[in-house]
Amino acid sequence: MKAPLEGLRVVELARILAGPFAGQTLSDLGAEVIKVEAPNGDDTRGWGPPFIDRDGESSAAYFHSCNRGKASITIDLSKTSDQLRLKELIQSSDILIENFKVGGLKKYGFDYESVKSINPALIYCSITGFGQTGPYSHRAGYDYIIQGMSGFMSITGEAGEMPQRAGVAVTDLFTGLYATTAILSAIHMRNDTGKGQHIDMALLDCAVSVMVNQAMNFMSTGISPDRVGNIHPNLCPYQVFECANGHLIIAVGNDGQFSRLCSILKLESLSNDPLFLTNKQRVLNREKLTAMLSDAVKLFQKDELLKLCENKNVPAGPINTMEEVFQDPQVIFRQMQLNFGHLQGVASPFKFSDAKLNMQKPSPRLGQDDTEF
16 A cells, blocks of 8 residues: 655755654655755754664664654755755755744745745745744744743643643644645645745644634633643533542533533532533532532542443543553554554554554654765
8 A cells, every 4th residue: 555645745944843753754655855954953952861772873762752754964054065955855856844044044045935936846844933024924923932921821731820832842743744745735836837836834823723712712702711730611510520539530421421421439419419410510610519529539549430430421531641651552452553563653643544643653863865965
């Protein structure tokens, strides 16, 4: 079987996470991705510990998380000979991904208007913090700062406590995925027009876009949502509970599930109590309900309660460590961990009925393909 994007060539002039993650996703889907690095390499090669030693090179695990399957060449953009080499590569490519500051590539002749003249069919995707236009377009973009500016941190954390960031760089990752979607859309459009185009992706745009229901909560009321910790602003009970030996999540989405949960916890009277009959009433009386449920949940062992919930079709789940994630039988069955011998990786989640993914090669050593391109 073929990979879906087999035959497409991508030049990746991107570093850190958002651009490389888009490049890795395209590579997993079968595109040939050539990572163009400065002579000292992508910054994330040094973002450790932990570091992974391989073939005489030590690179941070961070780098390996978003550069699987690519070729690596080194280019010094200040050198005319390297500029010519890069132009030749772009002429034979379908896609270019870059995350330089706005205007940063123009002085070298690699902005969109310049490269369009040598490859009119090129899909050119720029990824920046704030986009190519607007009052902030000149600023550098950092995931942490964008999490704050987008409202994400204002709704993350315990009520009355300090705002919290997510445990991974979510705005970089969302932007990488949105960029991949945009690139493939432009490729589809090119099939009709024969022309390439410039895609302008901004971390802030993407982060605001994924505020979805919380943004709509504000737009419909004029009231900014606040931090509510592990509860759901629109559902109850939908939160973390403490068991006798740990924590789990119970996520009740309708009245039937609530009734069955009450049966499990031997609190049958709650399901008929006018204060808790509907989700609206449960949200309004959240504090009282949560106190009673919490007392009951503490009497159960975690695995025991999870099994009871599964048997009664009540949505519930554990809070796994990374070690537990990759020991989970579902994760193992779905082959979400890749093994390259001395190096592991996390698989892309695509499952096709009539196509394969290209996830056989680990991340490249710096400049390992300089003689090929």
